Ligand code: ADP
């Protein structure tokens with residue numbers, strides 16, 4: 080019978096060029112790796128469950144992409160460089176074409192970020208994927224959530240809001256007739272983890288704090304603010320909204336701001352930068368080619384205030400919370 084060892088052998092343990100720091104890869108009881116010299120390790124784990132973190136029947140290539148991108152994005156948020164990962168996958172049945180599509184997409188993205196699969200576990204049950212990833216960072220150079228200071232500027236990479244619009248399209252067929260619906264559907268699954276931006280911020284030491292946006296800008300920025308014991312002001316008109324999202328929302332800017340504030344699974348970076356580093360930041364990050372927007376400033380009152388065209392709004396917003404939804 081075609082079982083766990085066959086799945087591992089056929090789909091997960093071949094086709095990867097071996098990194099030199101891997102002494103024993105997939106196939107033994109443990110992977111054996113050489114710890115990077117004079118670097119610290121950054122380690123992160125994330126689980127995706129079908130029906131909770133992605134819709135039932137989502138294309139396997141996108142499930143794989145999302146799962147690995149989420150872990151790589153966590154490494155990016157610390158300024159780390161991806162190295163290895165492991166994959167614990169629970170499958171309801173052996174569907175060879177599903178696993179094939181999943182693994183091809185997984186290895187495609189892994190190659191792009193030079194992160195190597197070194198082990199995992201394959202079990203039977205309701206579909207879920209857990210990835211643990213390791214990265215390396217120069218000692219003392221990891222960017223923490225707790226370093227934001229009053230007066231620092233708040234930046235985000237890329238565009239915000241597309242993922243939430245894409246999720247709507249996935250969940251509601253009536254939304255498919257809206258402009259750019261299929262583009263946004265892809266954007267829901269396919270993000271760009273900001274490894275090179277994270278690395279530049281870590282190396283240059285220009286950022287005082289950073290986080291990646293997995294649960295929505297408001298929710299994730301709140302994590303930074305509470306870890307740093309500060310508050311912030313966000314200027315809604317400075318939020319980066321894509322042309323596609325604006326068209327999808329029939330040019331309703333206020334709606335677009337709401338999407339940008341709460342959209343999860345964006346995997347963009349949100350980070351803070353002292354005023355004295357602002358000019359260097361623009362110069363250094365121009366080299367990564369990543370879109371950058373300054374969306375607000377850290378303040379001492381401990382709450383997060385939203386401003387629109389200079390006036391304080393009373394918008395009530397909450398991001399995606401795994402336990403309240
Ligand atoms: P054990 O029972 O000793 O934990 P397994 O039979 O579960 O070993 O796994 C055999 C080998 O295959 C191990 O090296 C393990 O890390 C690897 N492995 C299992 N599942 C996966 C997977 N989905 N992806 C990558 N490697 C895997």
Ligand code: MG
Nearest residue numbers: 199200201202
């Ligand atoms: Mg096992």
